[in-house]
Amino acid sequence: MRKIFILLILLYGHLYALERESTLKMYHQIFSALVAKPMINVYTDDKEYRKVFATSKRMLLSAEPEKSDIILITNKSALFKIMREKQWAVKEDKKPIFFVTDYRLLKNSFDIVGAFYWRKGRSQLLFIKNRLKAYNITLPSEYEDFLVDEL
Amino acid sequence: MTPKHTSKYIFIIMGLLILFMVYLQFSIDESTENLKKEEIKKSEQYAEKIAKYIKAEADGSLLPYLEKHTEERETLNKILHTFLTEQFQYIFLLHKDQKGHYRFLLDGSLEDPVEYNTIFFPKSKRFNSVYSTQEPQIIKQNEGVEQIWLSLLYPIVEQGQTQALLVIDLSQSHAEHLSSFNSPVMQLVRWMQLFLVISFFFLLYISYSFYKLRKSILVDPVTSTYTKVYLQEFFDTREVNQYNAMLIDIDELRRVNTKYGHKSGDTVLKIFAKEVSILLPKKSYLVRGKGSEFFVIVAKESANLEELAKKVFKRLTQKHYLIDNETISLTLSMSAIVTPTETDSLFDVQRSLDEKLFEIKSRGKNGLGIIGNVSGDELKYKNLDYIKEALDEERLVCLYQPIVNTKTKEIVKYEALVRLIDKGDPGKLISPYYFLDIIKGTTQYIKMSRLVLQEVFTALDKHPNINISVNLDLDDLYNAEMMSVIVKKLSRYKGIADRLTFEILENKEIKDYEEVAVIFQQLKTFGSKIAMDDFGSGYASYAYLIKLDIDILKIDGTLTQELLHSPERTKMMLTSINDLAEKFQYEVVAEFVSSKEIYDMVSQLGIEYSQGYYLGEPKPLDP
Numbered sequence: 001m002r003k004i005f006i007l008l009i010l011l012y013g014h015l016y017a018l019e020r021e022s023t024l025k026m027y028h029q030i031f032s033a034l035v036a037k038p039m040i041n042v043y044t045d046d047k048e049y050r051k052v053f054a055t056s057k058r059m060l061l062s063a064e065p066e067k068s069d070i071i072l073i074t075n076k077s078a079l080f081k082i083m084r085e086k087q088w089a090v091k092e093d094k095k096p097i098f099f100v101t102d103y104r105l106l107k108n109s110f111d112i113v114g115a116f117y118w119r120k121g122r123s124q125l126l127f128i129k130n131r132l133k134a135y136n137i138t139l140p141s142e143y144e145d146f147l148v149d150e151l
Numbered sequence: 152m153t154p155k156h157t158s159k160y161i162f163i164i165m166g167l168l169i170l171f172m173v174y175l176q177f178s179i180d181e182s183t184e185n186l187k188k189e190e191i192k193k194s195e196q197y198a199e200k201i202a203k204y205i206k207a208e209a210d211g212s213l214l215p216y217l218e219k220h221t222e223e224r225e226t227l228n229k230i231l232h233t234f235l236t237e238q239f240q241y242i243f244l245l246h247k248d249q250k251g252h253y254r255f256l257l258d259g260s261l262e263d264p265v266e267y268n269t270i271f272f273p274k275s276k277r278f279n280s281v282y283s284t285q286e287p288q289i290i291k292q293n294e295g296v297e298q299i300w301l302s303l304l305y306p307i308v309e310q311g312q313t314q315a316l317l318v319i320d321l322s323q324s325h326a327e328h329l330s331s332f333n334s335p336v337m338q339l340v341r342w343m344q345l346f347l348v349i350s351f352f353f354l355l356y357i358s359y360s361f362y363k364l365r366k367s368i369l370v371d372p373v374t375s376t377y378t379k380v381y382l383q384e385f386f387d388t389r390e391v392n393q394y395n396a397m398l399i400d401i402d403e404l405r406r407v408n409t410k411y412g413h414k415s416g417d418t419v420l421k422i423f424a425k426e427v428s429i430l431l432p433k434k435s436y437l438v439r440g441k442g443s444e445f446f447v448i449v450a451k452e453s454a455n456l457e458e459l460a461k462k463v464f465k466r467l468t469q470k471h472y473l474i475d476n477e478t479i480s481l482t483l484s485m486s487a488i489v490t491p492t493e494t495d496s497l498f499d500v501q502r503s504l505d506e507k508l509f510e511i512k513s514r515g516k517n518g519l520g521i522i523g524n525v526s527g528d529e530l531k532y533k534n535l536d537y538i539k540e541a542l543d544e545e546r547l548v549c550l551y552q553p554i555v556n557t558k559t560k561e562i563v564k565y566e567a568l569v570r571l572i573d574k575g576d577p578g579k580l581i582s583p584y585y586f587l588d589i590i591k592g593t594t595q596y597i598k599m600s601r602l603v604l605q606e607v608f609t610a611l612d613k614h615p616n617i618n619i620s621v622n623l624d625l626d627d628l629y630n631a632e633m634m635s636v637i638v639k640k641l642s643r644y645k646g647i648a649d650r651l652t653f654e655i656l657e658n659k660e661i662k663d664y665e666e667v668a669v670i671f672q673q674l675k676t677f678g679s680k681i682a683m684d685d686f687g688s689g690y691a692s693y694a695y696l697i698k699l700d701i702d703i704l705k706i707d708g709t710l711t712q713e714l715l716h717s718p719e720r721t722k723m724m725l726t727s728i729n730d731l732a733e734k735f736q737y738e739v740v741a742e743f744v745s746s747k748e749i750y751d752m753v754s755q756l757g758i759e760y761s762q763g764y765y766l767g768e769p770k771p772l773d774p
Contacts, residue, residue: 119271
């Protein structure tokens with residue numbers, strides 16, 4: 001009985017780890033297209049995402065948004081808070097890059113270069129050409145289909 | 152049905168049940184699939200109706216209509232919403248812009264509505280395919296899609312141009328709901344499958360255990376040769392007469408065990424068995440019997456038994472064994488038999504080998520005895536158990552051979568000759584040659600004598616004008632139990648006992664004539680007569696004529712037969728016996744009168760009575 005219990009826990013842990021791994025893998029792939037660094041500094045104030053990013057070996061969870069390469073925004077209040085506190089402006093070095101998990105957030109700031117979100121049960125990845133250009137980012141060719149001129 | 156077959160049938164039944172379960176599962180899956188196909192067909196009909204309705208509303212200019220009429224767009228969204236049930240997860244209308252991006256025209260969702268012209272990235276290239284071919288398609292959603300089972304893509308075409316795609320997403324939960332229709336049956340089937348699979352493996356485990364158990368029963372743990380149980384099973388399916396057999400016994404294994412210990416004894420047995428196996432040809436089987444005994448069966452076509460037996464005996468007696476740094480050799484007692492074609496009993500073969508082995512051991516061990524031309528009857532009938540069974544079942548009969556007056560050929564008496572009746576063939580009679588020596592000295596002999604006397608007295612009772620003689624062994628007279636049987640019979644049949652003659656067969660020298668004389672007197676008290684059988688051969692001596700009160704002399708058959716080979720000398724001898732008998736006033740019977748030639752000579756010699764095949768074969772009194 002004890003063996004079965006341990007086995008179930010291990011199985012659950014394994015499934016959880018699989019989901020976490022696939023999330024990390026996906027975000028690392030997206031962020032690598034945006035930032036050409038072996039170790040990418042990511043900031044997010046979302047607790048769930050922080051937990052996930054904390055386990056990554058190729059992305060470093062940043063405590064300060066201004067020192068990060070990418071800021072991942074998951075909701076409107078988080079976006080406004082960061083915008084308000086830091087008064088971000090797109091500068092020459094263009095860092096950090098904003099990336100969101102909600103389509104609607106794209107309309108709130110021109111600093112946000114792309115989003116990964118769910119629509120009608122389908123995952124959606126989207127990059128806005130002009131905003132990438134402002135950051136001097138050129139995406140690899142495999143992202144061609146996800147580039148849009150306007151929303 | 153044997154246990155072996157039972158397990159085979161159980162496996163077949165289990166296999167069939169598992170196949171049935173698989174078929175059942177396949178049928179249920181098929182039924183669920185049919186249910187789903189029905190649902191898809193219905194959905195296609197819905198899609199067609201919705202598309203028609205939208206087209207009718209737009210009146211041939213869908214895109215400008217939706218772009219300009221915000222309120223109508225909202226109305227259409229609400230109409231689409233009414234179709235959203237548990238079955239349909241999402242219903243929306245897409246348009247492909249000039250840059251190839253899909254954008255929302257309509258969305259039936261109220262909870263999470265998508266604004267007009269919002270960009271959308273479908274997860275399948277089939278969207279483009281439908282757009283270009285204008286043929287509706289159903290696509291199964293894969294990675295990157297959640298809660299959707301299937302997507303129905305229906306093109307809305309105006310003037311030959313695809314204007315939009317109506318997308319109806321069938322929910323995953325609805326697919327599960329459809330599957331659940333058969334789920335109780337499926338659940339039952341799965342439990343049954345599980346039960347069957349577990350049972351199957353359990354059966355396999357039992358079979359394996361049974362195999363191991365059987366192996367431990369069929370294979371001797373010390374020598375790795377077969378056991379006698381294997382031998383029995385072996386001949387359950389094979390003919391005994393297709394195999395010759397040998398019995399090998401290591402003479403002094405006990406001495407090895409005592410001197411070097413049982414472990415060393417076992418080692419010797421192991422090496423010995425291995426050596427025998429090497430010497431045996433193909434289709435030979437080595438079986439360990441009790442102790443140091445090994446039984447070998449060899450297919451007749453594999454080897455000449457005599458040559459093989461000699462080779463095995465020679466090699467095994469020459470072999471040396473190293474035990475505790477000492478080299479020893481072994482002597483063997485060995486018997487071999489060429490199994491007669493008509494034999495079907497392994498037991499008979501074993502018994503013959505045992506007897507031969509016993510004979511070799513009695514002669515001082517270390518020898519080989521080969522039983523060559525033995526008949527099947529000999530193996531079968533020379534068997535105490537077989538004889539005992541025949542006597543228990545009273546399968547016994549007497550044949551009567553006439554004794555005639557030599558001159559007139561008139562029958563004066565019959566000699567009762569015992570026969571056993573074959574178990575399987577009541578018409579086949581078994582000669583005393585096969586069984587008399589085996590039962591002598593046993594209770595079976597008394598039993599047989601009692602049955603013979605009973606039959607003879609019954610015959611005398613039934614036929615008041617005939618005389619009968621029966622054979623008695625000299626040993627029988629010394630046997631109190633036997634004499635008691637005879638005396639009881641004579642007392643019971645007093646009136647007819649005087650028509651009975653006891654023919655005394657003598658096979659050893661009489662030491663106490665007085666005792667025999669008393670017994671003869673006892674028999675004669677009832678009126679019976681005493682005949683001295685086989686006179687002139689063996690131990691029968693002239694002393695009998697002096698010391699015993701006998702009535703008849705039966706001249707030994709071998710003497711009578713000599714009339715053919717040495718007529719003159721034999722005639723002299725027989726004349727002498729006849730003259731002597733005449734003087735003693737004994738009746739004389741010549742036995743083995745088997746031809747006219749002998750009969751004529753016996754007649755010429757004046758021997759009063761004759762008996763033999765020429766004058767009459769032994770046969771039943773009542774034909």
